[in-house]
Every structure is written in C-alpha cells, then in structure tokens.
Amino acid sequence: MAVTIVDFLQANAFSGGHDSLRFIISRANSSNAHSKLVRAGFLRQAHSGIFHMLPLGQRVQSKLELLIDKHMAKLNASKLALSSISSEELWRKSGRLNSSASELFHLLDRKEVAYLLSPTHEEEITSLVASTVRSYKELPIRLYQISRKYRDELRPRHGVLRSREFLMKDLYTFDYSEEQALATYHEVRQVYARLFDELKIPYLIAEADSGDMGGSLSHEFHFPTSVGEDHIISCMSCNYIANEEMAESLGCKDILPTDSDPGYGQVKVWRGISQDRNTLINAWYPSTPIEDKMISLEPEINIHAIKTLVPDLDTTLDNPVSIWVEAAAQRSKETQLINLVDSRLPKSFARQLLAHDTVLPVWPAAVAASDQDHLVSVLSVDSTNQSLNLLRIRDGDSCSHCVDGRLKVQRAIELGHTFHLGTRYSAPLKAVVSVPIKHLQHNSALSTGELRNPESTHSCTVPMQMGCHGIGVSRMIGAVADTLADEKGLNWPRVMAPYEVVVVPGHGLAAESLEVYDTLADRSLLLNVAGSPNIDVVLDDRGLSFVWKLQDADLVGYPVVVIVGKSWKVARMCEVQCRRLKIREDVPLDGVLEFVRSLLVQL
Amino acid sequence: MAVTIVDFLQANAFSGGHDSLRFIISRANSSNAHSKLVRAGFLRQAHSGIFHMLPLGQRVQSKLELLIDKHMAKLNASKLALSSISSEELWRKSGRLNSSASELFHLLDRKEVAYLLSPTHEEEITSLVASTVRSYKELPIRLYQISRKYRDELRPRHGVLRSREFLMKDLYTFDYSEEQALATYHEVRQVYARLFDELKIPYLIAEADSGDMGGSLSHEFHFPTSVGEDHIISCMSCNYIANEEMAESLGCKDILPTDSDPGYGQVKVWRGISQDRNTLINAWYPSTPIEDKMISLEPEINIHAIKTLVPDLDTTLDNPVSIWVEAAAQRSKETQLINLVDSRLPKSFARQLLAHDTVLPVWPAAVAASDQDHLVSVLSVDSTNQSLNLLRIRDGDSCSHCVDGRLKVQRAIELGHTFHLGTRYSAPLKAVVSVPIKHLQHNSALSTGELRNPESTHSCTVPMQMGCHGIGVSRMIGAVADTLADEKGLNWPRVMAPYEVVVVPGHGLAAESLEVYDTLADRSLLLNVAGSPNIDVVLDDRGLSFVWKLQDADLVGYPVVVIVGKSWKVARMCEVQCRRLKIREDVPLDGVLEFVRSLLVQL
Structure with a gap:
C-alpha cells in the first residue's frame, strides 16, 4: 500500500509518468475535438499532417494497441513488424506503383535506389510469405502488425483523422482455397465487431467497394460523425447498410406529377462520354430542392449508378461534350448518343426525348441542327424493368432490399476495413502453394482457371487466397474524441x-x-480475486489550483473523477463524478472502489 | 487450468501465437549469429540493410521494450512518440543538416517541401519543449520514446547490428542548471547500468567523445564481441576504460634498444598536412610486428593523438604530400615541416632527424635536394616532457591512469550512449526558461555567458540544459544473439x-x-504468491518430428527446454535442459515448476 507519489508531473512507476508537458498548454477556446486533443496535451502537430503523440496520447494509443492485440489473439494471428521502407521495384510488380503514385512518399538512397514509405503492406507480406511457404499444410497463416504508415495526402485535415503519418493495424490472411479464405473473412469480421463492441460507441458495418485494393468482398466499420468524409446509407426498416459506392436504392418513389413536358425548371441533364470517345451519355434527372445541406456542395449525380449502366464511362475528362462534338464532326466514326432517364421523371418524357418533342437540349448546343439527323440517338431503358435512380441516394429514398423501407444517409468516418483479396497480390507476386487435387475438387480455383502448373495427377500449385484487414489506430483516437466530446471536454x-x-x-x-x-x-x-481487473488510477498532485484541476479533469476526459474535497471535510466522503453517465455522488472510503468499478463497467 | 492449445503454429491467446513462418526455413549450415536469427525465423531481410521482424523476433523486441519501459519509469520519464518525418528546415536551424547530410534519407512531398527520416530526435523534441515550457518550475522534464530511426549507411552490415531502419530508445532530459543536468546525467547512467545488469551479459562502460552530437560528457555501453566495430581500451589494473577516440596511454615502454640510426626496417613515417596546406607533418613511429590480427587492416597511426598535437590537421585529403610539395614549390608561402617522434624510438633519432643525419626520407621524394635548404624543418617535442604515443593503443600498452597498469584492447559493439548536451540544441532552437537569479547564483550559466535577456533584477532567461540517452533496440537483439550463440544455436x-x-x-x-x-x-x-513472476512457456505441438523439435529448440535458444519423452515413459519424469548452465536433469511433475524457476533466476 506504500505508494509514494512525489509529483504528478513526474508521477511514479506505478501510476505511470505521463504529464510533463500537458499542463502549460493555453486554454484557447475551441469547439472541435482535435483542438481539445491539442489543448489537453494528447498530441501536437509537428509538420503539415504529421503529429507527435504526447504522453497522454501515447497512453491512449498503447491501450488501443493492447485491445487490438487481445482480439488478434482470438484469431490466432501472430504479430510481426514489417519494414516501413518498401521498394518501388516490388510495387511495380504488383501494379500499384503507378495507381498509388501521387499518394506515395518516394525516396532515393545514396545509391539512387528508389524506395517508398509504405501506406500498406500487401506487397511486402506477400513477398515474405511467398519466399517461405510451400505447402498447403502450412496454411492458414494470419499475420498482423501495428505500425506507422505513410500517405502523402493532397489535403491533410481534421488532425489525426486524415494525416500523412499514421498508426494502422494491418492483418493479412493466407488460405489455400476460396472457401477457407471466405470463412477466414467472416471470422475476422466477427472479431472486428467484438472489438468495436468493447468501445461502447455506436458503429456501422457497411458493404463496401474494394477499389484500388483489389478483391471482391469488403466491409467498412464506421462511426457516424459530422466530420466524417464518407456517406453511409442504411435502411430504417431492414438491416441493409452500405457505403455510398455500393449502395442500391429504388430511388424516391415520388414521380413528377405532370405527364406533359417537364421543362427546364424540373429536369436537369448531366453529360458524360465513353472511354472510346464515340458515345455521349445524357443522364436526365429531376431537379429537386437540396434538403441535405451537408452534401449540397457535392455532385447530385450518382456516378456509380451510371457506371453500372455504361461500364466504359470515362470519368477523368473535364470537357466530355466538346471532345464528343469533335468526334461527331468527323462523321467517319460511329458516334452515338445514349439517353438515360431517371424513373422519377414522367414516363411520357422518354417518348418525348426520342421524338425530339421537347424544349430540353437533347443535343449539346455545339452540334449543328443539320448534323443532328446524321447522328443516332438511343434511349436506354432498363431491360429488367427496374427503376433507374441516377441521383445520389438521399434521406427518404426507397430501400431496394425490403418492401417499404426508407433510406437514411449519415456522414461517417471509416475506422476499419476488411477485404477479401483473393489472388490480387498472390498471383503477380507468385505466392503459391502445392495442394493435393482432392482438396480442390470443389474448389473455385479449378473452375476459375487459377490452377497453374499441375505438378502431377495428385497435386497442383495454386496462388494463395488472401485477405487484408485494417484498423486505423491514430484515426480511432481522433474519431472517439470527436464522437464523445461535449462542451466541457473529451470523454474516453x-x-x-x-x-x-x-x-x-x-x-x-x-x-x-x-x-x-x-x-x-x-x-x-x-x-x-482472480479475473477482477485492476483500476488504472492517477493522482493529480501537481502544484496547481483545485478549480484548475477540476476543469482539467473534464478537459482530459477521464471516465471517472474522484474528488477529495468539501464532502471529505464534512463527512469523510469522496465525491465521485461521471460526466458521461451524469453521476455525481458522495461515497464513503470503504465503498469507493466498488462504486467506481460499477461505473467503469458501463463505460 | 484448462488451456486448449490447438496448434503451436497458430498457438492461442495465452501462449501467444508466434509461429506461422519459422518452421519452414531451411537448415543451411552457417556459423554467425545473424544467419542463426534468419534461420530460426526471428527476422528476414526486406531490402539492403532493412529488415522485417518476424513473430519470434517481434516477441524478443517487445520484451526488450518492456524492460526499457520498466527502467525509464524508475527515472520518472514519460513515454511519447515523435513523428518519424522531420523537416530539413528544422535541421538547418540546429546546424546538423549539412553535417549529417550523407546519412540522411531525404524526401520531398507533393508540394516539394523537403523532409527527412529522423536518425535521432534532438531537433524535434527541443522544438516541442521550446514551444510549451516557459518556467524553471516546469523542469525537470524527462521524455523518451522507442521508435524506428533511419540512417542511410554507406555499408549496412552484420544484419541488425548496422542497418538502415532500426528501433532505438531515445530519452531526452531538460534541466535549468548545469549542476542539475549533470545530476540527471549520472542518474541516467546508473539506471542504464541496472538495465544492462538485467541482461546478465558482461558489458563495458567507456568514456566517449560526443562527436557530431555536441556536448561535453558522454559514455558508451558496449558488449565485447568479435563482430564489433569499436575498440574499447581498458586497464587490467585500474578501473580506466574508454573508447579509442578518448583513450589515453603512455604507450609501450619498450624503447628500441639501439642508439644508432634505426634505419628503414624499424621506423615508419606517416605524413599529413595542415588545413592551410602550408605545414607537412611527419609522424615517425616504430615498426612493430602486428600482433592483433583483428585490427591489422586498419591504420596503425592514432589520428586522434596527432590531432591533439596538430589541431589544424586536415584528415580529409587523400594526397597530402603532393599538395604540400606544390605549395612549397611556390616558395612565396611559409611552408614548413613538423616532425613528431614516437617516444619508443631512441632519443638520438630526433637529433639525427634535425641534422639530416639519417638514411630515412625526412623530405618527401618529390622535394628537390636544392629546395630542401629553403624549407624549415622543425622537431616537435612534447613540452610537458610526457612521452608521445603516435600509435593506436595496443594490448600491453601502459595505462596513463595508474602506475604499472597495462591496457587491453577489445572489439566491442556500442548498445547505449549517454550524452550531456548542455545547450547544444536549446540555444539555437531557443528552448529557454525563466529562472529567478537567486537560483542561478552559483550556476555556470552566469559565468559562461549563457545568460541572456535578463528580464528583471529578479529573474532571467536561460537556455535549458539537455541530455540525450540512447539504447539501440534492434542492435541489442543482434548483439545479444552474437554474444551468447554457440554451435547449436542462439541463447537468450x-x-x-x-x-x-x-x-x-x-x-x-x-x-x-x-x-x-x-x-x-x-x-x-x-x-x-505476490511478486512471484509467472513463467512464459510455450508448447511445441506442431506436426513435426521429435528430433526436429529438439534441434529447433536449441536453434531458437529458449533459456530452458522441458522434454516429455523417454524419462516420462519410464518414471513420469520431465527432462529439463539448460544449455547455458550445462544442466540436463530428470524432474518429477510436482517439482518441475520450482526447478525451472531456480534455473530462470540465473539466466
């Protein structure tokens, strides 16, 4: 019981020494969570988008790492530490060097060898496993690390929510068949859910697009937050939930009432061009008042939905119309125009379009009237007779997964991501194992043609089926701070x-x-009492005023504050405060441990 | 007691899952510790001088980090995590950008801002503390981190002993007076010694030169090892111990016996030039058989000793003689020749040199005989009448700190380094505190002129007195492996x-x-049993042969191996092996825990 605490600033080995810098930080007023993290001494910007974790932030980060370690152990995953420096040569092999080029930090060593700071480690881990594993008997393999990653963001912002140097947990899984890889995938997803459960903060699991990462199955773990940069679509009736790129909707069922030409005020057109530059796309959609102010500055049109209908859409060009008009003027090429009509426009509108019986600009202004006869105008209607929703999903749109469900759009921040990668990396980097054919008889590898180099009639060589699964550790600190902060301070x-x-x-x-x-x-x-967790408590014995310390305790966001003050003098009672549970209660010394424990289990 | 271990490869949360990669590594024969680390699956090279820590290596690294954390807590030091990326601008301010340029990894971001990967963090921590601390009351501050550092080594070698990406612990201390800073320094040195004691491996603490780091007081912590790149000089009689740059010696007392001209076979000359290129230095020294083969490829001459006598010696030029001859030929310049004579040469030799009464080449061959008369030849003798030792210290040289002591030269590897930095960084980076003058009355800051901007008659502003204290974590893993490995494998x-x-x-x-x-x-x-540490044990339940597992246990180097084999079948006894203590003993189940504990406390 003899714990000597010389000074809270220096603290001692038992209570941990965390507080050499924090207390001198000025109390400038600020409302957002990032400034609270800075004011309370958790972190400090070093350079644009690059942060130092100060002792308080380092403690938060260590605890999060322990939480992750605990759940990775449940997956029987082994921890390692891959180098932060990777080589351009390796990234060229995987084909990601060019696709990620602008976000990579590149460096040359003194011998002019080209390296990069890894934003993620698929290439390195695949190359490592390829060099050591030979047989299916050595699988499954599950390896993870918690390490610094680098991304030269165009616009680093919101502190550690989008920074250029950040801590990330990345788990990589290796199986020899797709069935096993998918089972691994679902196991990881479940463990992720249990990990997020422990934070006791509401979160969303959304179907996601794999994007540049490759692969075919992907989920994102989000906190809903106003500073989030993602939009998560969820149904208020069924369980459907997806990120915006993946989300499906039947659109708003409120069709424009008139059967006559809807005219300029009610219809808008968006124009795009195909990759071969011969096809112009007109996407006609109802002009509705923007209700969701949060997304008012972003495009109304849902590019993903148009891409589904016109897979060779080129979204990289700034001036699709003039490029197409130029192609059309040559007449030698088979230029054409495709009209897509959002289902919320009146059915008659499509007919009017084809007959050119509309005041709306079917042809771009630059196409001379004399040329219009030579050009083909096509109306694309959905062959499956489903309705077309060309607009980004908005609150109140209809769910496509249940009968009467309406969708909700939430801003959110992505904190975890699970990917089934398949052979996206194992194939180019030749991470293969030998497998007896009998183990593959019902395996997709045989049917999808991934089977290579049959070694004999008994066994063959297949690329490993991989998964990768990230958790943004630095970002989690920022997101938790943002989600739970109130006007008095942070809350952990x-x-x-x-x-x-x-x-x-x-x-x-x-x-x-x-x-x-x-x-x-x-x-x-x-x-x-085996199993009863110890309490991680600290004594604020700094030479500062009582009032300052109380405000500081609120700003830092300790889950529970125990005050030895007025009530002690009167009746030897501790005043126990918990801002999150709205509790402020006087407790005698012999009951304080039990009472504090009863609060902590709820936090 | 119900610990279910499905498979050692995947292990479980309790025993830790460490073993997904290791077992497939081939058993190529190799003698050095680095190859054993690779073969046993502790680490793997990713790129030249850049390594991945595999699960076994990661566990070793984590344990070392815990050991360091424990001892840093004894110093009341707080842990933080500074960014790995620093800016060229900041390093320019401290004056280190140019001096360290060739070893820095430089990178430009997308806006062409120049960054670097920090090899050490004096600039960042000084800048951080400068921006937050104002008063002497906030001191002392002790902050440390364990993080990846970067050094673009010309020749990375010996695995993690000299790599380009490595883990280092760096502690920075801030005090307001030199007296307090020196007290801090000695406290850190003592804690370092206790930390090294826990490894139970012999180590050397040597006086060291501060070099590029700046500051005036410095010690190095070394393991003696044949692959070390430093030479540590210690006296076999007294406690004197220093690294080669700092070491003093009276030299070998065995003076050449003859009083006549010693002639070519017995005398060698080394020539150098001064920075102004007007002075040529001849260093005459006895030619002795090289006994220490380890250093036979390195220069025999002790450049540090010559620099003490000729402070403006230029060691960067490859061809000092031709440069000086050119200067001498112009005759307009005041060229001169200085002869330094090692005390082990006969006293008559110096006289012979001045009189040109020797067959030895006093002038370089390129100086024409007719020119020699115009040139000044000076003999430099030690004014204090102490003997001159121009040779690198060798085994058997005389100690300058005791009467009859002989010195020993050991190859060693530097694992820890303590520096008293003074105001080397705090002055240029303006890390200052306000201090009442009464606290400084006996302070060197007043006398050394570091006192700046007196604010009033009561207080003034002084740069903080800093210390920095490193431990090479990655390198420690390599050095321990090297020190304790035997022909069967590693030993931890x-x-x-x-x-x-x-x-x-x-x-x-x-x-x-x-x-x-x-x-x-x-x-x-x-x-x-409070205080009785738990045992960190693992079960090798992999599907491999018994003999393979025994060899693997030796290769990996577990301190204690418990075999449930022949003795169990005969008499339900465990065979407990410890290669380091040369123990192999049958122990009954109910005595095995106590017996293993009794071995572990010795390891």
Whole structure:
C-alpha cells in the first residue's frame, strides 16, 4: 500500500509518468475535438499532417494497441513488424506503383535506389510469405502488425483523422482455397465487431467497394460523425447498410406529377462520354430542392449508378461534350448518343426525348441542327424493368432490399476495413502453394482457371487466397474524441482512457487523497480475486489550483473523477463524478472502489 | 487450468501465437549469429540493410521494450512518440543538416517541401519543449520514446547490428542548471547500468567523445564481441576504460634498444598536412610486428593523438604530400615541416632527424635536394616532457591512469550512449526558461555567458540544459544473439527470450505434455504468491518430428527446454535442459515448476 507519489508531473512507476508537458498548454477556446486533443496535451502537430503523440496520447494509443492485440489473439494471428521502407521495384510488380503514385512518399538512397514509405503492406507480406511457404499444410497463416504508415495526402485535415503519418493495424490472411479464405473473412469480421463492441460507441458495418485494393468482398466499420468524409446509407426498416459506392436504392418513389413536358425548371441533364470517345451519355434527372445541406456542395449525380449502366464511362475528362462534338464532326466514326432517364421523371418524357418533342437540349448546343439527323440517338431503358435512380441516394429514398423501407444517409468516418483479396497480390507476386487435387475438387480455383502448373495427377500449385484487414489506430483516437466530446471536454471509453480514474485532492487534503488513491489502486485485491481487473488510477498532485484541476479533469476526459474535497471535510466522503453517465455522488472510503468499478463497467 | 492449445503454429491467446513462418526455413549450415536469427525465423531481410521482424523476433523486441519501459519509469520519464518525418528546415536551424547530410534519407512531398527520416530526435523534441515550457518550475522534464530511426549507411552490415531502419530508445532530459543536468546525467547512467545488469551479459562502460552530437560528457555501453566495430581500451589494473577516440596511454615502454640510426626496417613515417596546406607533418613511429590480427587492416597511426598535437590537421585529403610539395614549390608561402617522434624510438633519432643525419626520407621524394635548404624543418617535442604515443593503443600498452597498469584492447559493439548536451540544441532552437537569479547564483550559466535577456533584477532567461540517452533496440537483439550463440544455436537471457521455456512432447505424449505445460503456465500460483513472476512457456505441438523439435529448440535458444519423452515413459519424469548452465536433469511433475524457476533466476 506504500505508494509514494512525489509529483504528478513526474508521477511514479506505478501510476505511470505521463504529464510533463500537458499542463502549460493555453486554454484557447475551441469547439472541435482535435483542438481539445491539442489543448489537453494528447498530441501536437509537428509538420503539415504529421503529429507527435504526447504522453497522454501515447497512453491512449498503447491501450488501443493492447485491445487490438487481445482480439488478434482470438484469431490466432501472430504479430510481426514489417519494414516501413518498401521498394518501388516490388510495387511495380504488383501494379500499384503507378495507381498509388501521387499518394506515395518516394525516396532515393545514396545509391539512387528508389524506395517508398509504405501506406500498406500487401506487397511486402506477400513477398515474405511467398519466399517461405510451400505447402498447403502450412496454411492458414494470419499475420498482423501495428505500425506507422505513410500517405502523402493532397489535403491533410481534421488532425489525426486524415494525416500523412499514421498508426494502422494491418492483418493479412493466407488460405489455400476460396472457401477457407471466405470463412477466414467472416471470422475476422466477427472479431472486428467484438472489438468495436468493447468501445461502447455506436458503429456501422457497411458493404463496401474494394477499389484500388483489389478483391471482391469488403466491409467498412464506421462511426457516424459530422466530420466524417464518407456517406453511409442504411435502411430504417431492414438491416441493409452500405457505403455510398455500393449502395442500391429504388430511388424516391415520388414521380413528377405532370405527364406533359417537364421543362427546364424540373429536369436537369448531366453529360458524360465513353472511354472510346464515340458515345455521349445524357443522364436526365429531376431537379429537386437540396434538403441535405451537408452534401449540397457535392455532385447530385450518382456516378456509380451510371457506371453500372455504361461500364466504359470515362470519368477523368473535364470537357466530355466538346471532345464528343469533335468526334461527331468527323462523321467517319460511329458516334452515338445514349439517353438515360431517371424513373422519377414522367414516363411520357422518354417518348418525348426520342421524338425530339421537347424544349430540353437533347443535343449539346455545339452540334449543328443539320448534323443532328446524321447522328443516332438511343434511349436506354432498363431491360429488367427496374427503376433507374441516377441521383445520389438521399434521406427518404426507397430501400431496394425490403418492401417499404426508407433510406437514411449519415456522414461517417471509416475506422476499419476488411477485404477479401483473393489472388490480387498472390498471383503477380507468385505466392503459391502445392495442394493435393482432392482438396480442390470443389474448389473455385479449378473452375476459375487459377490452377497453374499441375505438378502431377495428385497435386497442383495454386496462388494463395488472401485477405487484408485494417484498423486505423491514430484515426480511432481522433474519431472517439470527436464522437464523445461535449462542451466541457473529451470523454474516453474505459478501454482507451489514458487513466480510468483521476483523484483530485482538495486544498490541504494531500494525505487523505493519497489514501483514496491507494484504496483505488490496491493491487492486493487483484491477487485474491482472480479475473477482477485492476483500476488504472492517477493522482493529480501537481502544484496547481483545485478549480484548475477540476476543469482539467473534464478537459482530459477521464471516465471517472474522484474528488477529495468539501464532502471529505464534512463527512469523510469522496465525491465521485461521471460526466458521461451524469453521476455525481458522495461515497464513503470503504465503498469507493466498488462504486467506481460499477461505473467503469458501463463505460 | 484448462488451456486448449490447438496448434503451436497458430498457438492461442495465452501462449501467444508466434509461429506461422519459422518452421519452414531451411537448415543451411552457417556459423554467425545473424544467419542463426534468419534461420530460426526471428527476422528476414526486406531490402539492403532493412529488415522485417518476424513473430519470434517481434516477441524478443517487445520484451526488450518492456524492460526499457520498466527502467525509464524508475527515472520518472514519460513515454511519447515523435513523428518519424522531420523537416530539413528544422535541421538547418540546429546546424546538423549539412553535417549529417550523407546519412540522411531525404524526401520531398507533393508540394516539394523537403523532409527527412529522423536518425535521432534532438531537433524535434527541443522544438516541442521550446514551444510549451516557459518556467524553471516546469523542469525537470524527462521524455523518451522507442521508435524506428533511419540512417542511410554507406555499408549496412552484420544484419541488425548496422542497418538502415532500426528501433532505438531515445530519452531526452531538460534541466535549468548545469549542476542539475549533470545530476540527471549520472542518474541516467546508473539506471542504464541496472538495465544492462538485467541482461546478465558482461558489458563495458567507456568514456566517449560526443562527436557530431555536441556536448561535453558522454559514455558508451558496449558488449565485447568479435563482430564489433569499436575498440574499447581498458586497464587490467585500474578501473580506466574508454573508447579509442578518448583513450589515453603512455604507450609501450619498450624503447628500441639501439642508439644508432634505426634505419628503414624499424621506423615508419606517416605524413599529413595542415588545413592551410602550408605545414607537412611527419609522424615517425616504430615498426612493430602486428600482433592483433583483428585490427591489422586498419591504420596503425592514432589520428586522434596527432590531432591533439596538430589541431589544424586536415584528415580529409587523400594526397597530402603532393599538395604540400606544390605549395612549397611556390616558395612565396611559409611552408614548413613538423616532425613528431614516437617516444619508443631512441632519443638520438630526433637529433639525427634535425641534422639530416639519417638514411630515412625526412623530405618527401618529390622535394628537390636544392629546395630542401629553403624549407624549415622543425622537431616537435612534447613540452610537458610526457612521452608521445603516435600509435593506436595496443594490448600491453601502459595505462596513463595508474602506475604499472597495462591496457587491453577489445572489439566491442556500442548498445547505449549517454550524452550531456548542455545547450547544444536549446540555444539555437531557443528552448529557454525563466529562472529567478537567486537560483542561478552559483550556476555556470552566469559565468559562461549563457545568460541572456535578463528580464528583471529578479529573474532571467536561460537556455535549458539537455541530455540525450540512447539504447539501440534492434542492435541489442543482434548483439545479444552474437554474444551468447554457440554451435547449436542462439541463447537468450531470460528478459529477452521469445519464451522462457519450451515444452517438447515425445511421440504419443501430447496429453501428458499439455499437463506439463499447464503446470508451468499455472497463473493461480501468481495470484497467491505476490511478486512471484509467472513463467512464459510455450508448447511445441506442431506436426513435426521429435528430433526436429529438439534441434529447433536449441536453434531458437529458449533459456530452458522441458522434454516429455523417454524419462516420462519410464518414471513420469520431465527432462529439463539448460544449455547455458550445462544442466540436463530428470524432474518429477510436482517439482518441475520450482526447478525451472531456480534455473530462470540465473539466466
């Protein structure tokens, strides 16, 4: 019980020494969570989009790492540490060097060899496993690391939510058949859900697009937050939830009432061009008042939906119309025009378009009237008779997965991502294993032609089926801060708090506060009561005023604050505060440990 | 007691999952420790001088980090995590950008801002502390991190002993007076010694030169090892110990016996030039048979000793003689020749030199005989009448710190370094605090003129007194491996072992081995016997042969190996092996925990 605490600034080995810098930070008023993290001394910007984690932030980060380690152990995943420096040569092999070029930090060594700072480690881990694993008997393999990653963001912002140097957990899985890889995938998804459950913060699991990462199955784990840069679409009736790129909708069922030409005010057109530059696409959609102000500055049209209908759409060109008009003027090429009509426009509108019986500009202004006869105008209607929704999904749109469900759009921030990669990396980097054919008889590898180099009639060589699964550790700190902060300060879930409890001593109550601290920190209880977790408590014995310390405790966001003040002087009671649970209660010394424990299990 | 271990490869949360890659590595024969680390699956080269830590290596690294954390807590130091990316601008301010340029990895971001990968963090931490600390009351501050550092080595070698990406612990201390900073320095040095004590490997603490780091007081912590690149000089009689740059010696007292001209065979000359290129230096020294083969390829001359006598010596030029001859030919310049004579040459030799009464080439061959008269030849003798030792210190040279002591030269590898930096960084980066003058009355800051901007008659502003203190974490892994490896494999001190004990099951003894494992891993004992550390044990339940596993256990270097084999079948005894303590003993199940503990405390 003899814990000597010389000074909270320096603290001691037991309570942890965390506080050399924090207290001098000025109290400029600021509302967002990032400035609270800076003011409270969790982190500090070093360079644009690059941060130092100060002692308080380092403690939060360590706790998050421990939480991740615990759940990775449940997956029987082994921890390693891959180099942060990778080579351009390796990334050229995987085909990602060019596609990711602008976001990579490149560096040359003194021999002019070209390296890069890895934003993610698919290439390195695949190359490592390819060089060591030969047989299907050595699989499954599950390897993860928690390490710094680098991305030269065009616009780093919101502190650690979008930074250029950040900590990420990346897990890589290797199986020899797609069935097993998919089973691994679902196991990881479940463990991710249990990990997120421990934070006790609402989260969304959304179907996602694999994008540049490759692969075919992907989910994102999000916190809903106003500073998020993703839009998550969820149904208010069924379980459907997806990110915007993947989301499907029947659109708004409110069709424009008139059967006559809807005219300029009610219809808008968006024009695009095909990759071969011969086809112009007109996407006709209803002009509706923008209700969701949050997305008002972004395009109304859903490019993903148009791509589904016109797969060779080229979205990289700024001036599709003039390029197509130029092609059409040559007449030698088979230029054409495709009209897509959103289902919310009146059915008669499509007929009017084909007959050119509309005041709306079917042809771009630059196409001379004399040329229009030579050009083919096609109306694309959905062959399956489903309705076309060309607009980005908005609150109130109809769900395509249930009968009457309406969709909700939420801003959110992505914190975790699971990918089934298949052979996206194992094939080009030749990460293969030998498998007996009998193990593959029902395997997709045989049918999809991935089977290569049959070695004999008994076994063959197949590329490994991979998965990769990330959690943004730095970003999680920013997102949790943002989600739980209130006007008084930050608020941490128990598992991520720098300390679970702070003891704040009133004036002249130093010895009594130490007694309270010792009661809460008592390790002998742990030894007798197996399974009962110890409390991570700190004593604020800095030479600062009582009021300052109380405000600071709120700003830092300790889950529980124990005050040895007025109530102690009157009745030897501790005042236990919990802002999140809205609790403020006087508790006698011999009941304080149990009471604090009862609060912590809810946080 | 119900620990289910499905497979050692995947292991479980309790025993830790470490073994997905290791076992397939081929058994190529190799003698050095680095290849053993690679063969046993601790690490793998990714690129030249850049390594991945595999699961076994990651466990060793984590344990070393825990050991460091424990000792840093004794110093009341707080842990943080500074960014790996620093800016050229900041390094320009400190004056290190140019001096370290060739070893820095430089990178430009997309806006062409010049960054670098930090090899060490004096600039960043000084800048951080400068921006937050204002008053002497906020000091002392002690901050450390364990993070990846970068150095673009000209010749990366010996695996993690000299790599380009490596893990380092760096502690920075801030005080407001030199007295306090020196007290901090000595406190750190003592804690370093206790940390090294825990490894139970002999080490050397040597006086060292601060070099490019700046500052005036410095010690190095070394392991003696044949692959080391430093030479540590220690006296076999007194406590004197220093690295080669700092070491002093009276030289070998064996003076050449003859008083006549010693002639070509017995005398050698080394020639150097001054920075103004007007002075040629002849250093005459006895030609002795090279006994120490380890250093036979390196220069015999002690450049540091010559620099002490000729401070403006230019060591960067390849052809000093021709440059000086050119200067001498112009005659307009005041060219001169200085002769330095090692004390081991006969006293008459110096006289012979001045009189040109020697067959030895006093002038370089390129100086025409007719010119020699115009040139000044000077003999430099030591004014204090001390003997001159121009040779690198060798085994058997005389100690300058005791009467009859002889020196010993050991190859060693530097693992820790403590520096008292003074104001080397705080002055240029303006890390200053306000201090009441009464606290500085006996302070060197007043006398050395560091006192700046007196604010009033009561207080003034002084640059903080800093210290920096490193431990090479990656390098420690390589050095420990090298120091303790034998022909059978690696050998780890208990505090760094990936697991302290491995249980190897004989054929058909899976259930019995699990019982042994459970006995050793029993956590309930920990709960009742406070302070008794738990044993970190792993069960090798892989599907490989018994003999293979025994060899693998030796290669990996677990401190203790417990075999459930022949003795179990005969008498239900475990065979406990410890290669380092040369122990192989049969122990009954109910005594195995105590016996293993008794071995571990010695390791």
